[in-house]
Amino acid sequence: MTRHFLADDDLSPAEQAEVLELAATLKASPYDARPLAGPQSVAMVFDKPTLRTQVSFGAGIAELGGNPMLVEGRLAGIGIRESVEDVARVLGRQVSAIVWRTFEQSDLELMAEHAGVPVVNALTDEFHPCQLVADLLTVREHVGPLAGLTVAFVGDGACNMGNSWLLAGATAGMHVRVSAPEGYVPSPAMFDRANAIGATTGGSATAVPDPVAAVTGADVVVTDTWVSMGKEEESAAREVVFGPWSLTADLLAHAQPEAVVLHCLPAYRGKEIAADVIDGPQSVVWDEAENRRHAQKAILTYLLEHP
16 A cells, blocks of 8 residues: 555654654765665656745755656646646656645645555645654754644644644644634644544644733744735735734743744745744744755655555
8 A cells, every 4th residue: 555645644643753763864864765766756746836845855855866856737737737637647657756736635635546656745725744744853853852842833823834733743742732813723623633633642732812822831933924825915914914923022932931933934024923033043944944855855765665
């Protein structure tokens, strides 16, 4: 049976811990693992704007001995020019794995159903699981063991990063608090899904409307852009709604003194995060961005070696 990584809870708690340990090992020795030697090709398909995803997967696949094959989503016309199922059948005969950054989670699931090779979610509107493995690796490096840590996610919680933090955080045994304006909170079903995992790991997932209450005592404080891709027309309205959830030095002061700050980027200083926070001593954003490569190498290696 082919393994895929489509959502954060596709990895069990034990598997997530194994992938994180492997990521740390590969970061220390970048060229020791060569599961793609040959070189075998990995299709990197991009339907959305990309910087970190493209460069980290491209560099990581090469370090694993493989060939990063760039597939331009607009030229391929997946789901428009050809069905997702037909594209999956074609790609699956050419490559050893498929990495897809796209819109609909349901399309990604169709790709996985028909490709016959591992499919990795490089971002959908619903989840961003590769980013979360990088985030957890970063927290491990700067804070320590994950179980029992408190994470505050402030801003637009009803986005892929909010959903992924709930699932991945609970899988790691963390306590995830999401603080967002009314109407921008993850769905109750997503909290239920996370808390079902947390019941087995000691983790938890809660909505905390007040951003100060959410951040108070937190070990990790996370934010993301208020305007996700495809919602640019809502920018002005969102800036008004989200103002109290801006991650400023005053808000961060309620967290633990040694708390770390994460942002998956791109960041808009003066909006969801203050310049003196993202560029300040508690920010680990640049390590987080680098860790995409190491995390994704571990994910690919794990999927290829555990079919």
